[in-house]
Amino acid sequence: MLSRRRFLATTGAAAALPVPTWADAGTPSFLAAAREPSGTYALFGLTVDGQIAFRVGLPDRGHAAAAHPSRPEAVAFARRPGTFAVVLDCATGSVLHELRSPEGRHFYGHGAFIDGGRILATTENAFETGEGRIGLWDAASEYGRIGDIPSGGIGPHEIIRLPDDTLAVANGGIRTHPDHERKKLNLDTMRPNLAYIVDGRVVETVELEDPKLSIRHISGRADSTVAMGLQSQRAPSERVPMLATHRLGDPVARTFGTGLAPAFQGYVGSVAWSGDGARIAVTAPRGAQAALFEGEAFEILRRPDICGVAPSRRGLAFTDGTGGVLTDSGAVKHGVAWDNHLIALTPA
Template sequence: MRPDRRYFLASLAATAALPRLGWADAGGPAFLAAAQDADGARALYGLSDRGEALFRIPLPARGHAATAHPTRPEAVAFARRPGTFALVIDCISGVVLARLTPPEGRQFNGHGTYSLDGAVLYTSELVAEGSAGRIGLWDARRGYARLGEFASNGIGPHDVKRLPGSDLLVVANGGIETDPADRTPLNLDTMRPNLSYLSPEGQVQEVVELAPDLAQNSIRHLALRSDGLVAFAMQWQGDAALAVPLLGLHRRGAAVRLCPPPEAEALAMRGYAGSIAFDGAGQQVAITSPRGGRIEVYEATGGFVRALARADVCGVGPAPGAAGFIVTDGQGLIARVGAEGLRPLTRAACAWDNHLIPVG
């Protein structure tokens, strides 16, 4: 055996014996969140379940959502839509491992998710002219080279998630065609938002559409329970005087269930649900409205529980333990929401952006 081959095999064995780094090595963050700091700089933060900042990684422009690799301490930070960057970040060193750019004439739409084994990153994208939806595929094992794409089965996809324990994708197709220059809506009278279930190869498995009188209710954001129950948050594009539900629930093979709150609460949301999350037990779901300054909590069966007022609130995620939520707002507050109401945890010198993304 040649010496160089012995050296190669020895090096390979030594590499295999090295401990693999995980999220605990990055401080064990519970959440990822984008923010604007007091000096105007943009960053992605890793936060503990009490809102403590565990790491801060600079971003080149405003961030929106992020997604965490299922095993490696890597996060992908997505630009505010319509965006043209997605940064793959080593959350231990802060090094940008890859900068993803959509194909010519495309835009990222703020969200993405990994395959069950973490080998593939799926990104929500649209064709700038016409807003046709695409799901981009990136090879997370080999430097995030682009593998291809497939149709999202709708116009204007926004959030995309993977059903727990499977590689089936759920896509929130918002249904809005926008002007590529200034995002002016172009098709409000003909909108057809949908919730699409897609195989990892892009085959349509199931589609959920709203009743015609709610066709202007753009399906935007998703929360998934461990048993496959999907909760989706909507943004109403129709008559502002109408009190419409902004939360829906769906399980594959069943009818969709919309969750109307009391009329006064529906109007207080101002037609806009910005984020959504199940609590840790999966028994309740919350939606937030930065426009209305409201947090609404529902039973996972659809019944309205309560609403709380908080100016410019948007990010929401599960609180540690079985019940309750963590929320963030544009004044830097991180708070816990539970049966006792809203309890501040900490305040940072930044403005938190739209989403609070769970890690793991």
């Protein structure tokens, strides 16, 4: 029988075991999925100056990732209409768990941790009805599925956690079905919105004046103002806004960048507030450029296939499809093709 003294010594030693942190994964500042020259796919951790901190292989093409707020874990999501997500130990390179969307669902490539990292929220398509859903997974218990809630619209794409644990969801408004690959099925009736979810309930939705502007990607500032990157379903030459901002409780959203739409070909690939919250960047991979807004004014950054963007310590960091990483420290290049998104663990 284990003596009381031995029991206390054993439990004390267990309690003293170090808890893994992001420092054990090389202290990365960013996460990004990429295609490698061999045709394989992987999730990479990048340091503050764009160097590779770690690499973990993926079973197929990744889109975006969600970083756990304290543990060196990342959830890499398949590109729409993928049905897998992989929970990765970024310190050891091992796969901890493989998540599969429920029958009749697929993922949209994005997710977010809430409740101090105890719950993972994922955007999903219930494709037989077209309803957008938010899947909920117990990150404290091997990522078991614990339920789902409405997203507040059709086609939920990016989901983010705001500082007060409110979820903001970009409901793109476009219905799709895996039997029709990536075909858009409801362009005549689409109604995208930005939805806010508090305690599992949609408390507000905001629509833009033009229903043909799909809200796909979003970024939150410290004061919970949300920036929305827009994708036009009109002719690429039409002058429509490419950026909008909103804060929960505001009567309407503000829109920006109408003159940029033709050069952007009506398509924003990603959006991010700068680390200091003073600027917003929207990327246009089809136009090989990004626009950095400060109020109504903006400047243009030109790079081939630029798409990923995330906040950094002094501003913004970018990735592109040719392997380039642009940070506060300058530009570096790696022998991979970065996918659409760059995820900041914290403003680096």
